[in-house]
Amino acid sequence: MIRLSLEIGQTQKPEAILFYILAPLAVLASLGMLVVKKAVHSALLLAWVMITLAIFYIALDAAFLGIVQIVVYTGAVMMLFLFILMLVGVDAPDSLTENIKGHRVVAIVAALGFGGLLISLIGRATLNHVSVGLAMANESGNVQGLASLIFTQYVFPFEVVSALLITAALGAMVLAHSQKSAGARLSQRALSSARFRGDSLANAAGLPSSGVFARHNAVDVPALLPDGTLAKNSISGVLNARGDIQDPTQYALGSLPKVDDESGDK
Amino acid sequence: MDTTEGMTTAELIGQDPGWIIALKGLIIFAVCIFLTLMSVWGERRIVAVMQMRIGPNRVGKFGLLQALADGVKLALKEDLIPKAADRIVFIIAPVISVTACFMSFAVIPFTGKVNFFGRETAMQLTDIPVGVLYFLSIASVGVYGIVLAGWSSGSTYPLLGGLRSSAQVISYEVAMGLSLVAVFIYAGSMSTSDIVAAQDQWWYSVVLFPSFVIYAISMVGETNRAPFDLAEAEGELVGGFHTEYSSLKFALFFLAEYVNIIAVSALATTLFLGGYRAFPGLGFTESWLGGWFTLFWFAIKVLGFFFLFVWLRGTLPRLRYDQFMKFGWKVLIPVSLAWILVVATLRTLSLEGAPQSVVVAFTGGIVLIVLAVSSLFDRARDKNEIAARDIGEVSEPSFPVPALPATKARLEDHV
Structure with a gap:
């Protein structure tokens, strides 16, 4: 298979070696993500898959995308995920009972739809399709090329997405906000003055x-x-x-x- | 002979054969281990001087081998894994920590162009166009070591310590990333070698002083060092995320901490202090020893940062966790955002060739706004202080005192 891909000339040798070492690992990790019992192990395997993908991006001359994939997905998103898993204490294996009604049906439909989307995209990108223009796109540098696209041609979608994300963050903050936490917390100065200037000095030196x-x-x-x-x-x-x-x-x-x-x- | 004339560092490194790359990797690894041993010793001696003690002086000349002896002792200790621990993750966590901090050295330029076993190259393992971002991404992978160590120990204090330190590292990474944006804007590149090259006139610690200050603060927060070492606050959390670790696994965390200090110091040197370049006015030394003398300048600057780390630890008390997080999110991040706006505007003005008067007017306006805001802040704070000092009526103390004896004995009666 290695020889085949080399003959086709789509991959150069070091890149092919990299691919055939990392790709099976990535596939194994993503399968493991589905079958392991503990949620934290699952999250870890997902993080590994993301890092592997990032390495592929870098090998494919998309250095910025690869690094950002690690910083954003592995560093921030997965980390928040892990935080929640750890704080909630999902240690025990997940139960397989359906909590939300119709959960399973909706999940299967969504998975099929997503799978179809993926297959059609990959098919379009590989079958009867010659990729050209990477060197042209990276002409003035990978980062510069991306930046000029994002901030000129795609500036409106970019801003819309960022506004959407900010709205989501604000919404989460509003929903998670509890009145209890507001106020009522005394400062050290207030506590100290209550202790020494309060009604009684009985407990000034401690209980x-x-x-x-x-x-x-x-x-x-x-x-x-x-x-x-x-x-x-x-x-x-x-x-x-x-x-x-x-x-x-x-x-x-x-x-x-x-x-x-x-x-x-x- | 000199076919490498006029090549950029990236091209220069790009033509390295495999054995040079391997050798460079090995050298970086060895230097990091050596620096860790020396910096543990150095830290203990410097802190000792600051606290008017002597410090380790028994093992080897001046106690130089103390860290080595400690390391051997650590390695020979019993390796415990708690029963409640998640075995696999417990073992992987220190490995992630150490691997990540060694990897971050790959993009640090240690010297300029030198002759390395007969080949022209630069002492830098790789030079990717997004080198500084690579450093940040590796740091964010390193956080996994801490979080997983805390969680997998199966015990409360490590979990709390792990959560604390990862929340801290992530928050300060945001401030750190923002402080680097100004450097990117000025250098026009994210590659470490380009940034060093762009500092041939002025160091960015001078041009972008606020960025430098923000980076310097956030690098201490990022490495979990005093006064920001809340993750291992002994009084609150025993030892933090590595409470349950012993023997070599603990040694790995220890190693990771010190390598991390050197790594952030090296990045600070590269981005703000001109990297391997000589101090101003000593530029002629850069060609001494066929360029190898630049390594000396680099080391001097990194060790200076290391001394700063130790000095902070010897001087400042530990912050309270909420104050620390408030400082990161409510002070450092907004200030760096505002600073980026200013820098971007100034840079655009100068690149677009705006007249001098516009630049001066803009700068003057910014300075005025900052002064006005800070004086308003000061006034509000003074008002609060005065309000807090006002304690109102002081009441008579009421103690639970024993009943007085029937006949009052007075001091004067006995005199």
Whole structure:
């Protein structure tokens, strides 16, 4: 097959070698993407396929397209994807039950349509079609050629697409915005002034430690105030909510040892 | 004899035979490893001086072999893989990190035209027309190492550290990319060798000073270094994304961090400090040793940046995460966008041959606008400060104090 493609003269030797090493890997990775169980592995394999495609673009003298493919798709889009997968914690294998009604039918129709589109495009590009003009298009440099096309002939579609993307981003922000997060967060200065200039200086030096004066220093034993009452804020609110708190009176001595007032320093 | 006269660097490198390309790759690899060993030692010694300590001085002369000894020790340690870890990804992650940062050196021009084993070439592995973009794309692949390391450890702190550092690297990559646009506009090319060549009159750190400052800040954020090392904030996240890593895999992350520092410093040198060119007024040295002396200038500049990294680490406390992200998105990115507009306009004016008075008027207008905006900002900030200082009525403190004894004992009674 290698000889065939070389004979046809469509690919030069180094490029053919590159292709026959990377293309099977890309195909394997894309098949693996469909069959692996974990979503993160799937995303990784997709990233690999994208990088392989980028290398092909570069080998085909479309350096800018190849690099941008890596920066945008692998670097930004896939990374955001990974972020979401990791944060949502999709560790378990996906369930195969249909969540959205008619999901499967629509997916199959869309896949068939896309496949047909791909086949027709590839067919048009390869069958009875001689590619000419790459050298002409890259005459003043690949980047310069692209730039002059984007910013002259295609400037309107380009701007429309960018406006569309900005609208989508704004829409996502509006939809994801929750009122709860707005405001209500105190600055460090406000917190500090509430601590030292507030109603009471009782907690200015920090909350009391658990177990103080209670003859037991575990975190679940509230401290005692000098008058013998419980210091509620000496234990964590979480423990309190769980009800995991011990009664400090169980550690109290039956009776306090008598202290002689007259000779206290004996 | 001199058939290479008048060739661009791309053409010069393009005629390299395979063995020269392989040798260059090997040299780059060896130099990176060597620089990492030396920079670990250098960093520890410099920080020690800044903190009035001595630093490592036992292994070898001046402690020079300390990093090597540490590396050997690391390699001999037990290699643990947590039970909850995703084994394959856990192993791949450090490899991605290291590979990516070595690959970014491929487009850095280390010297001008030199004689390399009897062939005219330049010490640069490859020169593609989108070299600087290539550097950015490799950096964005390197982020995968961090994210995957954090996720595959199967533990909370690494996951949080990984997410933090990748969010940080991605955000600062945006600012970094934008700061480079001005350079592209002025050099008219994205190829590293062309950009160096375009700086024969003025370095871009002078012409495009704001871009240089933005790049310098974002390169520290990009490499996860102090004061932006939130990904491994010990007080919050234990060790960040590499908490669960040990032995050689940890060493790979360590290597990646230092190679990355050298890489961003090398790019900064190339784009803003004239690359391998000599300091102003010393241009005659560029032909010394058959052109090899340019390597010295390049190394001096890169090491200067490395010193800056260490200096920052020794001086500044770590930022809070939200402040750091706010700084990146709300300060660096808008400022670089505005700066690009200014640069593009000025460049167009000068290329279209606008009269001097128009350029001066435009520049003056921009300066006035910046001054006005900054004074408005200052006034608003002063107002807020004063409002914040106003603490209002101070109330009497109320302590939970023990009951006072019945008979009041006073200090004066005992005197």
